[in-house]
Amino acid sequence: MRLHKKLNLWEKNQLISSEQKQKILNFEKNYRSPILFSGFIWLGIFVIALGFISIVAANWMYIPGYAKIFADFMFLGAVACATYRAYKNKSEVWFEGGMLALYMLSAASIGLIGQVFQTNGSFASFGFFWSLITFPMLLVSKRKIIPALWLIVFISSFGFIENIWDIIEILFWWCIHVPLVQRIISAFLLIGALAYLFDWAYKKTNLPIFDIANIYANIALYINGFYCLSLAFDYHGYFWLYYPITVAFLIIMAVISEKLGNIKKVNFNIVLLYICFIVLYFDLVGSLISTSLGLIVSGGVIIGGVYLVKYTIRKLKIFRGAQNNANK
Amino acid sequence: MQINKTVIALGFPVIALLLWVLLLSAKMMFLPEVVVRIRGYDPRDLLAGHYIAYTINWDDTDCKQFKDNVCPVKEFEIHANKARWGEQHRYYIPEEYAKELDYAFRNQWKEKSVFEVIYKYTPGLAPIAKELLINGKPWKETIVKKTGENNGSSKN
Numbered sequence: 024m025r026l027h028k029k030l031n032l033w034e035k036n037q038l039i040s041s042e043q044k045q046k047i048l049n050f051e052k053n054y055r056s057p058i059l060f061s062g063f064i065w066l067g068i069f070v071i072a073l074g075f076i077s078i079v080a081a082n083w084m085y086i087p088g089y090a091k092i093f094a095d096f097m098f099l100g101a102v103a104c105a106t107y108r109a110y111k112n113k114s115e116v117w118f119e120g121g122m123l124a125l126y127m128l129s130a131a132s133i134g135l136i137g138q139v140f141q142t143n144g145s146f147a148s149f150g151f152f153w154s155l156i157t158f159p160m161l162l163v164s165k166r167k168i169i170p171a172l173w174l175i176v177f178i179s180s181f182g183f184i185e186n187i188w189d190i191i192e193i194l195f196w197w198c199i200h201v202p203l204v205q206r207i208i209s210a211f212l213l214i215g216a217l218a219y220l221f222d223w224a225y226k227k228t229n230l231p232i233f234d235i236a237n238i239y240a241n242i243a244l245y246i247n248g249f250y251c252l253s254l255a256f257d258y259h260g261y262f263w264l265y266y267p268i269t270v271a272f273l274i275i276m277a278v279i280s281e282k283l284g285n286i287k288k289v290n291f292n293i294v295l296l297y298i299c300f301i302v303l304y305f306d307l308v309g310s311l312i313s314t315s316l317g318l319i320v321s322g323g324v325i326i327g328g329v330y331l332v333k334y335t336i337r338k339l340k341i342f343r344g345a346q347n348n349a350n351k
Numbered sequence: 352m353q354i355n356k357t358v359i360a361l362g363f364p365v366i367a368l369l370l371w372v373l374l375l376s377a378k379m380m381f382l383p384e385v386v387v388r389i390r391g392y393d394p395r396d397l398l399a400g401h402y403i404a405y406t407i408n409w410d411d412t413d414c415k416q417f418k419d420n421v422c423p424v425k426e427f428e429i430h431a432n433k434a435r436w437g438e439q440h441r442y443y444i445p446e447e448y449a450k451e452l453d454y455a456f457r458n459q460w461k462e463k464s465v466f467e468v469i470y471k472y473t474p475g476l477a478p479i480a481k482e483l484l485i486n487g488k489p490w491k492e493t494i495v496k497k498t499g500e501n502n503g504s505s506k507n
Contacts, residue, residue, distance in 0.1 A: 092372060096365070103361040110357050122360070129364045136368065138443040140375040141480035145432055156367040159360040 026051060061116040065168055068120045072127030088139035095132050102128060119166045126157050126169050150180025161232045170232040174239060203254070204264055210247045211272060214240055222283070248272050252299065270299060378479055382471040385416045386484070387427075389440075389466050390459070401449040402441040403456055403483070404432075405466070418474065430477045442468060442483050444490075451494050455485065 030044045039047075106121025130153050137144065154177040160169055181187060201209075218240035225233035248269055255265035273296045280288035304318060389405040407427055414422040431438035444452050459466055465486050472478040485493040 096369065096372075099365050099368070103365055106361055107357065125361060125364060129368070132364075132368050136372055136375070140372075140379065141442055142375065142477075143430060143432060143441050143480075156364040159356070159363045163356050163360040 061119070064116055064120050065123055065166075068124045069127065069168075072124055072131065075128060075131045078131075091135060092139055095135055099125070099128055099132060115165070119164060119168070122160055122164055123168055126160060126172065129153060129157055145183050145185070147180045147183035147185075150176050150183065154180065161230065164231065167231045167235055170230075170235040174232070174235055178239075204261075204268070207247060207251050207254075207265075207268065211244065214244050214247065218244060244272075244276070248295075252302070256302070266299075266303070270296065273299065375479065378476065379471055379481065382473050382476070382479075384481065385470050385472050385478075386467050387412045387470060389468050401446055401453075402443045403452065404439045404441055405456075405468075406438055407440065407468075423472075423474065426474065427478060440468075440480070442480050444483075448491075448494050452490065455494065 027048070030039070030047060033039045034041055034044050102121060102125050106118060106125060109117035109121055130149075133149060133153055136142070137149075154173060157169075157173060161173060164170065184190070218237055221233045221237035221240055224230075225237060251265050251272070252269040255262050255269060273292045277289050277292035277296075280286075280292060300318065300321065388408040388411040390408050407424075409422050409424055412422060414420050417423055427440075428438050431440050455462065455464060456466060458464075465484075467484040467487075468480050469482040469484065470478040471481050483490040
Protein backbone atom coordinates (compact mmCIF):
# COMPACT_ATOMS: atom_id res chain seq x y z
CA MET A 24 0.00 0.00 0.00
CA ARG A 25 2.79 2.44 0.86
CA LEU A 26 4.55 1.63 -2.39
CA HIS A 27 1.31 2.44 -4.23
CA LYS A 28 1.11 5.81 -2.47
CA LYS A 29 4.73 6.59 -3.27
CA LEU A 30 4.31 5.67 -6.92
CA ASN A 31 1.17 7.83 -7.17
CA LEU A 32 3.12 10.74 -5.69
CA TRP A 33 6.00 10.27 -8.15
CA GLU A 34 3.59 9.97 -11.07
CA LYS A 35 1.78 13.11 -9.94
CA ASN A 36 5.13 14.97 -9.88
CA GLN A 37 6.05 13.50 -13.31
CA LEU A 38 9.05 11.62 -12.01
CA ILE A 39 7.76 8.43 -13.57
CA SER A 40 5.18 7.70 -16.25
CA SER A 41 1.97 5.73 -15.60
CA GLU A 42 3.43 2.90 -17.70
CA GLN A 43 6.52 2.73 -15.50
CA LYS A 44 4.35 2.81 -12.42
CA GLN A 45 2.34 -0.15 -13.66
CA LYS A 46 5.50 -2.09 -14.57
CA ILE A 47 6.87 -1.59 -11.04
CA LEU A 48 3.58 -2.68 -9.44
CA ASN A 49 3.39 -5.79 -11.62
CA PHE A 50 6.98 -6.69 -10.81
CA GLU A 51 6.44 -6.30 -7.06
CA LYS A 52 3.30 -8.41 -7.19
CA ASN A 53 5.12 -11.31 -8.83
CA TYR A 54 8.30 -10.96 -6.82
CA ARG A 55 6.60 -10.83 -3.43
CA SER A 56 8.14 -13.53 -1.23
CA PRO A 57 5.59 -15.91 0.35
CA ILE A 58 6.00 -14.66 3.91
CA LEU A 59 3.06 -16.56 5.37
CA PHE A 60 4.02 -19.84 3.70
CA SER A 61 7.66 -19.65 4.76
CA GLY A 62 6.71 -18.45 8.24
CA PHE A 63 4.55 -21.52 8.85
CA ILE A 64 7.20 -23.85 7.41
CA TRP A 65 9.76 -22.46 9.83
CA LEU A 66 7.28 -22.64 12.72
CA GLY A 67 6.67 -26.31 11.90
CA ILE A 68 10.42 -26.97 11.84
CA PHE A 69 10.84 -25.19 15.16
CA VAL A 70 8.10 -27.27 16.80
CA ILE A 71 9.51 -30.54 15.42
CA ALA A 72 12.95 -29.59 16.75
CA LEU A 73 11.43 -28.94 20.19
CA GLY A 74 9.93 -32.41 19.99
CA PHE A 75 13.39 -33.84 19.38
CA ILE A 76 14.71 -32.04 22.43
CA SER A 77 11.92 -33.66 24.46
CA ILE A 78 12.88 -37.09 23.08
CA VAL A 79 16.42 -36.47 24.31
CA ALA A 80 15.03 -35.36 27.67
CA ALA A 81 13.16 -38.67 28.01
CA ASN A 82 16.58 -40.37 28.17
CA TRP A 83 15.66 -43.81 26.80
CA MET A 84 17.59 -46.40 28.70
CA TYR A 85 17.19 -49.24 26.21
CA ILE A 86 19.23 -47.55 23.51
CA PRO A 87 22.94 -47.55 24.36
CA GLY A 88 24.57 -44.12 24.68
CA TYR A 89 26.88 -44.53 21.70
CA ALA A 90 24.01 -45.66 19.50
CA LYS A 91 22.07 -42.54 20.40
CA ILE A 92 25.06 -40.34 19.62
CA PHE A 93 25.74 -42.11 16.33
CA ALA A 94 22.10 -41.70 15.27
CA ASP A 95 22.22 -38.06 16.34
CA PHE A 96 25.26 -37.32 14.18
CA MET A 97 23.74 -39.14 11.21
CA PHE A 98 20.66 -37.00 11.60
CA LEU A 99 22.68 -33.79 12.00
CA GLY A 100 24.71 -34.64 8.94
CA ALA A 101 21.57 -35.39 6.93
CA VAL A 102 20.00 -32.06 7.91
CA ALA A 103 23.23 -30.19 7.07
CA CYS A 104 23.47 -31.89 3.65
CA ALA A 105 19.81 -31.27 2.85
CA THR A 106 20.21 -27.62 3.82
CA TYR A 107 23.26 -27.28 1.59
CA ARG A 108 21.29 -28.87 -1.26
CA ALA A 109 18.49 -26.33 -0.72
CA TYR A 110 21.14 -23.60 -0.86
CA LYS A 111 22.50 -24.93 -4.17
CA ASN A 112 18.96 -25.13 -5.57
CA LYS A 113 18.38 -21.54 -4.45
CA SER A 114 15.37 -22.57 -2.37
CA GLU A 115 15.47 -19.88 0.30
CA VAL A 116 12.55 -21.19 2.36
CA TRP A 117 14.07 -24.65 2.83
CA PHE A 118 17.59 -23.32 3.21
CA GLU A 119 16.57 -21.03 6.06
CA GLY A 120 14.31 -23.75 7.48
CA GLY A 121 17.17 -26.25 7.35
CA MET A 122 19.48 -23.86 9.16
CA LEU A 123 16.83 -23.28 11.82
CA ALA A 124 16.48 -27.05 12.23
CA LEU A 125 20.27 -27.41 12.49
CA TYR A 126 20.36 -24.60 15.05
CA MET A 127 17.75 -26.27 17.26
CA LEU A 128 19.17 -29.77 16.78
CA SER A 129 22.57 -28.47 17.93
CA ALA A 130 20.95 -27.71 21.28
CA ALA A 131 19.36 -31.18 21.37
CA SER A 132 22.75 -32.72 20.58
CA ILE A 133 24.47 -30.82 23.39
CA GLY A 134 21.80 -32.12 25.76
CA LEU A 135 22.16 -35.68 24.47
CA ILE A 136 25.96 -35.67 24.74
CA GLY A 137 25.73 -34.16 28.21
CA GLN A 138 23.29 -36.87 29.21
CA VAL A 139 25.30 -39.79 27.77
CA PHE A 140 28.63 -38.62 29.17
CA GLN A 141 27.09 -37.24 32.40
CA THR A 142 28.77 -33.86 31.94
CA ASN A 143 27.83 -31.28 34.54
CA GLY A 144 27.30 -27.74 33.40
CA SER A 145 25.17 -24.72 34.13
CA PHE A 146 22.83 -23.08 31.64
CA ALA A 147 25.60 -20.51 31.11
CA SER A 148 28.08 -23.08 29.79
CA PHE A 149 25.36 -24.69 27.66
CA GLY A 150 24.16 -21.34 26.32
CA PHE A 151 27.63 -20.03 25.47
CA PHE A 152 28.69 -23.30 23.84
CA TRP A 153 25.48 -23.43 21.76
CA SER A 154 25.99 -19.79 20.76
CA LEU A 155 29.61 -20.43 19.82
CA ILE A 156 29.02 -23.43 17.55
CA THR A 157 26.08 -21.76 15.78
CA PHE A 158 27.74 -18.34 15.41
CA PRO A 159 28.76 -18.90 11.73
CA MET A 160 25.05 -19.26 10.85
CA LEU A 161 24.56 -15.58 11.69
CA LEU A 162 26.91 -14.64 8.85
CA VAL A 163 24.96 -16.66 6.30
CA SER A 164 21.29 -16.48 7.28
CA LYS A 165 19.34 -13.68 5.64
CA ARG A 166 16.30 -14.00 7.90
CA LYS A 167 15.81 -12.75 11.43
CA ILE A 168 14.66 -15.95 13.20
CA ILE A 169 18.04 -17.48 13.98
CA PRO A 170 19.65 -14.18 15.06
CA ALA A 171 16.60 -13.41 17.23
CA LEU A 172 16.86 -16.77 19.04
CA TRP A 173 20.65 -16.65 19.13
CA LEU A 174 20.74 -13.25 20.83
CA ILE A 175 18.18 -14.28 23.46
CA VAL A 176 20.19 -17.40 24.34
CA PHE A 177 23.51 -15.55 24.32
CA ILE A 178 22.34 -12.65 26.48
CA SER A 179 20.40 -14.79 28.94
CA SER A 180 23.45 -17.05 29.39
CA PHE A 181 25.18 -14.13 31.10
CA GLY A 182 22.46 -14.18 33.75
CA PHE A 183 23.44 -17.71 34.73
CA ILE A 184 27.13 -17.03 35.25
CA GLU A 185 28.07 -17.66 38.84
CA ASN A 186 28.48 -14.42 40.82
CA ILE A 187 27.37 -12.36 37.81
CA TRP A 188 25.61 -9.80 39.97
CA ASP A 189 28.77 -9.26 42.00
CA ILE A 190 30.67 -8.68 38.76
CA ILE A 191 27.98 -6.25 37.54
CA GLU A 192 28.13 -4.41 40.83
CA ILE A 193 31.90 -3.99 40.44
CA LEU A 194 31.72 -2.93 36.77
CA PHE A 195 28.84 -0.52 37.26
CA TRP A 196 29.63 0.76 40.75
CA TRP A 197 29.53 4.32 39.37
CA CYS A 198 25.97 3.69 38.25
CA ILE A 199 24.60 1.81 41.24
CA HIS A 200 25.43 4.42 43.87
CA VAL A 201 24.05 7.46 42.06
CA PRO A 202 20.47 8.82 42.24
CA LEU A 203 17.82 6.96 40.26
CA VAL A 204 17.25 9.81 37.79
CA GLN A 205 20.93 9.70 36.79
CA ARG A 206 20.72 5.96 36.31
CA ILE A 207 17.70 6.34 34.08
CA ILE A 208 19.36 9.04 31.96
CA SER A 209 22.58 6.97 31.80
CA ALA A 210 20.53 3.99 30.64
CA PHE A 211 18.89 6.12 27.92
CA LEU A 212 22.29 7.33 26.72
CA LEU A 213 24.05 3.95 26.90
CA ILE A 214 21.26 1.92 25.29
CA GLY A 215 20.67 4.70 22.76
CA ALA A 216 24.36 4.61 21.81
CA LEU A 217 24.18 0.82 21.44
CA ALA A 218 21.06 1.07 19.26
CA TYR A 219 22.80 3.64 17.06
CA LEU A 220 25.90 1.42 16.83
CA PHE A 221 23.83 -1.63 15.84
CA ASP A 222 21.94 0.41 13.23
CA TRP A 223 25.22 1.62 11.75
CA ALA A 224 26.64 -1.93 11.77
CA TYR A 225 23.50 -3.23 10.03
CA LYS A 226 23.77 -0.60 7.29
CA LYS A 227 27.46 -1.47 6.81
CA THR A 228 27.21 -5.27 6.86
CA ASN A 229 23.53 -6.00 6.10
CA LEU A 230 23.66 -8.83 8.65
CA PRO A 231 20.27 -9.50 10.31
CA ILE A 232 21.94 -10.01 13.71
CA PHE A 233 22.62 -6.28 13.94
CA ASP A 234 19.07 -5.45 12.91
CA ILE A 235 17.75 -7.73 15.66
CA ALA A 236 20.21 -6.28 18.19
CA ASN A 237 18.96 -2.82 17.21
CA ILE A 238 15.37 -3.94 17.74
CA TYR A 239 16.18 -5.37 21.17
CA ALA A 240 18.06 -2.19 22.13
CA ASN A 241 15.04 -0.11 21.08
CA ILE A 242 12.75 -2.34 23.17
CA ALA A 243 15.07 -1.83 26.14
CA LEU A 244 14.95 1.94 25.51
CA TYR A 245 11.16 2.04 25.54
CA ILE A 246 11.02 -0.18 28.64
CA ASN A 247 13.29 2.35 30.32
CA GLY A 248 11.00 5.13 29.07
CA PHE A 249 7.92 3.37 30.39
CA TYR A 250 9.65 2.85 33.73
CA CYS A 251 10.50 6.56 33.83
CA LEU A 252 6.86 7.48 33.12
CA SER A 253 5.63 5.11 35.84
CA LEU A 254 7.97 6.79 38.32
CA ALA A 255 6.43 10.15 37.44
CA PHE A 256 3.04 8.88 38.58
CA ASP A 257 4.24 6.67 41.43
CA TYR A 258 6.09 9.38 43.28
CA HIS A 259 4.10 12.57 42.85
CA GLY A 260 6.86 14.54 44.45
CA TYR A 261 9.08 13.69 41.48
CA PHE A 262 6.45 14.19 38.78
CA TRP A 263 8.10 17.33 37.37
CA LEU A 264 11.38 15.45 37.14
CA TYR A 265 10.44 12.17 35.45
CA TYR A 266 7.57 13.34 33.26
CA PRO A 267 9.61 15.87 31.25
CA ILE A 268 12.38 13.28 30.87
CA THR A 269 9.90 10.83 29.34
CA VAL A 270 8.45 13.48 27.01
CA ALA A 271 11.95 14.62 26.00
CA PHE A 272 12.92 11.00 25.29
CA LEU A 273 9.93 10.49 22.99
CA ILE A 274 10.55 13.77 21.15
CA ILE A 275 14.22 12.88 20.64
CA MET A 276 13.26 9.41 19.36
CA ALA A 277 10.77 10.97 16.94
CA VAL A 278 13.43 13.37 15.64
CA ILE A 279 16.03 10.59 15.25
CA SER A 280 13.47 8.38 13.49
CA GLU A 281 12.65 11.19 11.10
CA LYS A 282 16.37 11.69 10.34
CA LEU A 283 16.71 7.95 9.67
CA GLY A 284 13.69 8.04 7.39
CA ASN A 285 11.64 5.67 9.54
CA ILE A 286 8.16 7.18 9.22
CA LYS A 287 6.46 4.36 11.12
CA LYS A 288 8.66 4.97 14.11
CA VAL A 289 8.03 8.72 13.97
CA ASN A 290 4.30 8.04 14.11
CA PHE A 291 4.82 5.50 16.89
CA ASN A 292 6.63 8.05 19.05
CA ILE A 293 4.01 10.73 18.34
CA VAL A 294 1.28 8.28 19.36
CA LEU A 295 3.15 7.55 22.61
CA LEU A 296 3.31 11.30 23.21
CA TYR A 297 -0.45 11.49 22.71
CA ILE A 298 -0.82 8.72 25.29
CA CYS A 299 1.52 10.54 27.69
CA PHE A 300 -0.64 13.63 27.61
CA ILE A 301 -3.87 11.66 27.93
CA VAL A 302 -2.43 9.82 30.94
CA LEU A 303 -1.45 13.19 32.38
CA TYR A 304 -4.98 14.45 31.91
CA PHE A 305 -6.52 11.44 33.63
CA ASP A 306 -4.04 11.56 36.49
CA LEU A 307 -4.77 15.23 37.16
CA VAL A 308 -1.91 17.29 38.53
CA GLY A 309 -3.53 19.55 41.07
CA SER A 310 -7.02 20.82 40.16
CA LEU A 311 -8.87 20.36 36.86
CA ILE A 312 -8.31 24.02 35.98
CA SER A 313 -4.54 23.85 36.51
CA THR A 314 -4.36 20.59 34.52
CA SER A 315 -6.32 22.06 31.62
CA LEU A 316 -4.20 25.22 31.61
CA GLY A 317 -1.07 23.11 31.78
CA LEU A 318 -2.19 21.02 28.82
CA ILE A 319 -3.09 24.08 26.70
CA VAL A 320 0.27 25.66 27.45
CA SER A 321 2.06 22.33 26.72
CA GLY A 322 0.27 22.05 23.35
CA GLY A 323 1.26 25.62 22.54
CA VAL A 324 4.86 24.91 23.54
CA ILE A 325 4.93 21.81 21.29
CA ILE A 326 3.63 23.69 18.23
CA GLY A 327 5.80 26.72 18.95
CA GLY A 328 8.79 24.51 19.62
CA VAL A 329 8.40 22.67 16.29
CA TYR A 330 8.29 25.98 14.37
CA LEU A 331 11.25 27.30 16.32
CA VAL A 332 13.31 24.19 15.56
CA LYS A 333 12.36 24.35 11.86
CA TYR A 334 13.28 28.04 11.72
CA THR A 335 16.60 27.40 13.48
CA ILE A 336 17.51 24.52 11.17
CA ARG A 337 16.64 26.64 8.09
CA LYS A 338 18.79 29.48 9.36
CA LEU A 339 21.67 27.08 10.11
CA LYS A 340 21.44 25.65 6.56
CA ILE A 341 21.53 29.15 5.06
CA PHE A 342 24.50 30.06 7.29
CA ARG A 343 26.38 26.89 6.33
CA GLY A 344 25.63 27.45 2.65
CA ALA A 345 26.99 31.00 2.86
CA GLN A 346 30.14 29.73 4.64
CA ASN A 347 30.77 27.06 1.99
CA ASN A 348 30.41 29.67 -0.77
CA ALA A 349 32.88 31.96 1.03
CA ASN A 350 35.42 29.11 1.37
CA LYS A 351 35.17 28.29 -2.35
CA MET B 352 33.18 -17.07 -0.98
CA GLN B 353 29.49 -17.32 -0.10
CA ILE B 354 29.59 -21.11 -0.70
CA ASN B 355 32.55 -21.44 1.69
CA LYS B 356 30.72 -19.41 4.32
CA THR B 357 27.66 -21.62 3.92
CA VAL B 358 29.70 -24.81 4.20
CA ILE B 359 31.38 -23.49 7.34
CA ALA B 360 28.06 -22.37 8.84
CA LEU B 361 26.50 -25.80 8.28
CA GLY B 362 29.54 -27.91 9.06
CA PHE B 363 30.95 -26.06 12.06
CA PRO B 364 28.31 -27.18 14.62
CA VAL B 365 28.61 -30.82 13.52
CA ILE B 366 32.41 -30.81 13.65
CA ALA B 367 32.52 -28.95 16.98
CA LEU B 368 30.13 -31.47 18.54
CA LEU B 369 32.10 -34.36 17.07
CA LEU B 370 35.34 -33.04 18.56
CA TRP B 371 33.60 -32.65 21.92
CA VAL B 372 32.38 -36.27 21.78
CA LEU B 373 35.87 -37.49 20.87
CA LEU B 374 37.35 -35.57 23.79
CA LEU B 375 34.80 -36.96 26.23
CA SER B 376 35.26 -40.50 24.86
CA ALA B 377 39.01 -40.23 25.30
CA LYS B 378 38.49 -39.13 28.91
CA MET B 379 36.11 -42.04 29.51
CA MET B 380 38.56 -44.55 28.05
CA PHE B 381 41.87 -43.42 29.48
CA LEU B 382 41.30 -41.66 32.80
CA PRO B 383 41.56 -43.68 36.03
CA GLU B 384 38.41 -44.43 38.06
CA VAL B 385 37.57 -43.33 41.59
CA VAL B 386 34.48 -44.07 43.70
CA VAL B 387 32.87 -41.33 45.83
CA ARG B 388 29.97 -41.53 48.29
CA ILE B 389 26.99 -39.23 47.55
CA ARG B 390 23.76 -37.88 49.05
CA GLY B 391 21.11 -35.51 47.60
CA TYR B 392 17.64 -35.12 45.94
CA ASP B 393 16.02 -35.27 42.49
CA PRO B 394 14.86 -32.14 40.57
CA ARG B 395 14.14 -31.88 36.83
CA ASP B 396 16.06 -30.53 33.84
CA LEU B 397 14.09 -30.26 30.59
CA LEU B 398 17.12 -30.20 28.32
CA ALA B 399 18.72 -33.46 29.39
CA GLY B 400 16.00 -35.36 31.16
CA HIS B 401 15.69 -36.18 34.82
CA TYR B 402 18.73 -36.18 36.99
CA ILE B 403 19.79 -36.95 40.50
CA ALA B 404 21.26 -33.82 42.10
CA TYR B 405 23.72 -34.80 44.77
CA THR B 406 26.57 -33.59 46.88
CA ILE B 407 29.67 -35.62 47.52
CA ASN B 408 30.02 -37.08 50.97
CA TRP B 409 33.79 -36.74 51.36
CA ASP B 410 33.67 -37.92 54.98
CA ASP B 411 32.64 -41.42 53.90
CA THR B 412 34.76 -41.52 50.71
CA ASP B 413 38.00 -43.51 50.67
CA CYS B 414 40.69 -40.88 50.04
CA LYS B 415 43.39 -43.52 49.54
CA GLN B 416 42.26 -43.68 45.85
CA PHE B 417 43.67 -40.20 45.26
CA LYS B 418 47.18 -38.84 45.03
CA ASP B 419 48.89 -38.39 48.45
CA ASN B 420 45.72 -39.89 50.03
CA VAL B 421 44.08 -36.45 49.87
CA CYS B 422 40.51 -36.10 48.58
CA PRO B 423 40.38 -33.41 45.79
CA VAL B 424 37.44 -31.56 47.36
CA LYS B 425 38.23 -28.17 45.80
CA GLU B 426 38.74 -29.59 42.33
CA PHE B 427 35.37 -31.35 42.36
CA GLU B 428 33.75 -28.18 43.73
CA ILE B 429 35.05 -26.10 40.81
CA HIS B 430 33.22 -28.36 38.35
CA ALA B 431 29.99 -28.53 40.36
CA ASN B 432 26.85 -26.45 39.89
CA LYS B 433 26.40 -23.81 42.55
CA ALA B 434 23.02 -24.30 44.24
CA ARG B 435 21.40 -22.57 47.18
CA TRP B 436 22.47 -25.18 49.70
CA GLY B 437 25.94 -25.86 48.34
CA GLU B 438 27.73 -27.64 45.52
CA GLN B 439 25.54 -29.78 43.30
CA HIS B 440 26.50 -32.52 40.86
CA ARG B 441 24.15 -34.26 38.46
CA TYR B 442 23.62 -37.78 37.23
CA TYR B 443 21.10 -38.13 34.40
CA ILE B 444 18.57 -40.95 34.71
CA PRO B 445 15.92 -42.33 32.33
CA GLU B 446 12.44 -40.93 32.76
CA GLU B 447 10.78 -44.32 33.29
CA TYR B 448 12.90 -45.14 36.39
CA ALA B 449 13.10 -41.62 37.79
CA LYS B 450 10.36 -42.20 40.36
CA GLU B 451 11.85 -45.41 41.80
CA LEU B 452 15.37 -44.04 41.82
CA ASP B 453 14.19 -40.79 43.38
CA TYR B 454 12.43 -42.76 46.16
CA ALA B 455 15.47 -44.97 46.78
CA PHE B 456 17.74 -41.93 46.85
CA ARG B 457 15.59 -39.94 49.27
CA ASN B 458 15.17 -42.95 51.57
CA GLN B 459 18.73 -44.18 51.52
CA TRP B 460 19.06 -43.66 55.29
CA LYS B 461 15.85 -45.55 56.01
CA GLU B 462 16.66 -48.39 53.64
CA LYS B 463 20.36 -48.34 54.66
CA SER B 464 21.42 -48.09 51.01
CA VAL B 465 24.82 -46.81 50.03
CA PHE B 466 24.88 -44.52 46.97
CA GLU B 467 28.16 -43.98 45.19
CA VAL B 468 29.33 -42.61 41.86
CA ILE B 469 32.27 -43.88 39.81
CA TYR B 470 34.16 -40.94 38.35
CA LYS B 471 36.77 -40.82 35.63
CA TYR B 472 39.24 -38.42 37.15
CA THR B 473 42.75 -37.10 36.92
CA PRO B 474 44.08 -33.90 38.52
CA GLY B 475 43.69 -30.87 36.21
CA LEU B 476 40.77 -32.21 34.16
CA ALA B 477 37.04 -31.99 34.86
CA PRO B 478 35.86 -35.27 36.41
CA ILE B 479 33.17 -37.22 34.51
CA ALA B 480 30.61 -39.42 36.24
CA LYS B 481 30.65 -42.89 34.74
CA GLU B 482 28.22 -44.95 36.79
CA LEU B 483 25.83 -44.64 39.72
CA LEU B 484 26.13 -47.49 42.23
CA ILE B 485 23.61 -48.66 44.81
CA ASN B 486 25.20 -50.90 47.44
CA GLY B 487 28.16 -51.45 45.16
CA LYS B 488 26.13 -52.55 42.12
CA PRO B 489 25.14 -50.50 39.02
CA TRP B 490 21.83 -48.74 39.77
CA LYS B 491 20.05 -50.44 36.89
CA GLU B 492 20.54 -53.85 38.46
CA THR B 493 18.85 -52.74 41.69
CA ILE B 494 16.09 -50.46 40.40
CA VAL B 495 15.12 -52.48 37.31
CA LYS B 496 15.00 -55.64 39.44
CA LYS B 497 12.87 -53.90 42.08
CA THR B 498 10.52 -52.51 39.45
CA GLY B 499 10.18 -55.96 37.93
CA GLU B 500 9.36 -57.48 41.32
CA ASN B 501 6.79 -54.75 42.07
CA ASN B 502 5.10 -55.27 38.70
CA GLY B 503 5.04 -59.03 39.28
CA SER B 504 3.48 -58.73 42.75
CA SER B 505 0.86 -56.22 41.54
CA LYS B 506 -0.20 -58.64 38.76
CA ASN B 507 -0.61 -61.42 41.35
